[in-house]
Amino acid sequence: MDSVMIKKIGDMFRRAHNRTFRGFEKESNLVWKGPFRFIQAADPQFGLIDEFKYVNWDGPIDKAIRQSIEYKSRGAAVWDDEINLCKLAIEQWNRMIPKPKFVVVCGDLVNDFPGERQRSDQLNDFIETFSKIDQSIPLVLLPGNHDLLNQPTPKTVADYCSKFGDDYFSFWVDGVMFMVINVQYYKDSTKTQQLAKEHDYWIDCQLKDIRNEKNNYKHVIVFQHIPWFTHHIDEPDDSIFNIAMEERKRMIKKFSSNGIRAIFAGHYHRNSCGRYEDLEIVVTSAMGAQIGNSGDKSGYRIVDVDVDSIKHQYVSIE
Numbered sequence: 001m002d003s004v005m006i007k008k009i010g011d012m013f014r015r016a017h018n019r020t021f022r023g024f025e026k027e028s029n030l031v032w033k034g035p036f037r038f039i040q041a042a043d044p045q046f047g048l049i050d051e052f053k054y055v056n057w058d059g060p061i062d063k064a065i066r067q068s069i070e071y072k073s074r075g076a077a078v079w080d081d082e083i084n085l086c087k088l089a090i091e092q093w094n095r096m097i098p099k100p101k102f103v104v105v106c107g108d109l110v111n112d113f114p115g116e117r118q119r120s121d122q123l124n125d126f127i128e129t130f131s132k133i134d135q136s137i138p139l140v141l142l143p144g145n146h147d148l149l150n151q152p153t154p155k156t157v158a159d160y161c162s163k164f165g166d167d168y169f170s171f172w173v174d175g176v177m178f179m180v181i182n183v184q185y186y187k188d189s190t191k192t193q194q195l196a197k198e199h200d201y202w203i204d205c206q207l208k209d210i211r212n213e214k215n216n217y218k219h220v221i222v223f224q225h226i227p228w229f230t231h232h233i234d235e236p237d238d239s240i241f242n243i244a245m246e247e248r249k250r251m252i253k254k255f256s257s258n259g260i261r262a263i264f265a266g267h268y269h270r271n272s273c274g275r276y277e278d279l280e281i282v283v284t285s286a287m288g289a290q291i292g293n294s295g296d297k298s299g300y301r302i303v304d305v306d307v308d309s310i311k312h313q314y315v316s317i318e
């Protein structure tokens with residue numbers, strides 16, 4: 001439905017193609033040229049700040065979901081707060097010295113799920129707002145649960161890809177490899193079993209590429225929406241905020257044993273960090289609405305990559 005109503009999406013939103021990212025292809029980005037910086041952000045989720053005024057997510061979850069559906073069906077949500085926060089953040093990125101090599105937004109671009117009433121309007125405003133990023137700073141996007149549904153379908157995946165390019169891909173910057181994965185396939189692949197299988201196979205192929213000594217990447221960094229875990233690899237399954245134990249452990253061990261040292265995620269709407277062996281899981285709070293009493297403010301993360309370190313710092317927008 002929203003495919004017919006949405007604004008024309010500019011090329012800057014659609015650079016993920018053929019499982020890589022235009023301008024950051026492997027062949028031309030294998031040489032380390034010195035330290036660089038990028039911005040990792042998550043969950044602009046246009047509309048959630050307003051929803052939080054009406055829906056009590058601290059109470060029983062079933063009741064909150066009912067309230068949320070009822071609230072959204074009214075079609076009266078506003079998202080000026082998110083627009084203003086994102087505009088401010090983009091101004092900060094555009095002024096930054098050194099200039100970020102790229103900005104990655106780790107999913108949940110807007111609050112309404114596919115098929116919900118105000119999704120097209122929210123997406124139009126997301127596109128309008130983020131089109132103000134300096135043309136020399138590539139924008140990397142990936143889908144979250146609000147972009148594909150909690151239980152994605154082939155149609156929601158195809159619809160996302162038709163707007164924003166591939167839902168998973170790799171790219172390279174100065175000898176550092178970045179993998180953008182679609183973790184929704186690990187959260188719930190009931191309706192996307194074939195796509196999930198292809199994605200899992202693709203990850204194995206990327207890991208094989210990492211093991212190839214010829215490549216000699218300085219680092220390999222993963223971006224995703226839902227974190228595998230928020231604090232500890234053995235934490236209990238959470239219906240919303242982590243991936244179920246069996247898949248979590250299978251994938252974390254695979255990433256860790258193949259030399260991946262950092263995974264950046266979002267979805268949690270507050271900051272958190274965890275570790276498994278030498279692999280750091282960094283959960284970055286939202287550009288938009290915050291959840292819980294963490295005291296975190298809307299913000300983003302500045303990541304500084306050096307030859308032997310990956311340092312990061314969360315910055316509040318206001």
Ligand SMILES: [Zn+2]
Nearest residue numbers: 108144145267
């Ligand atoms: Zn999410």
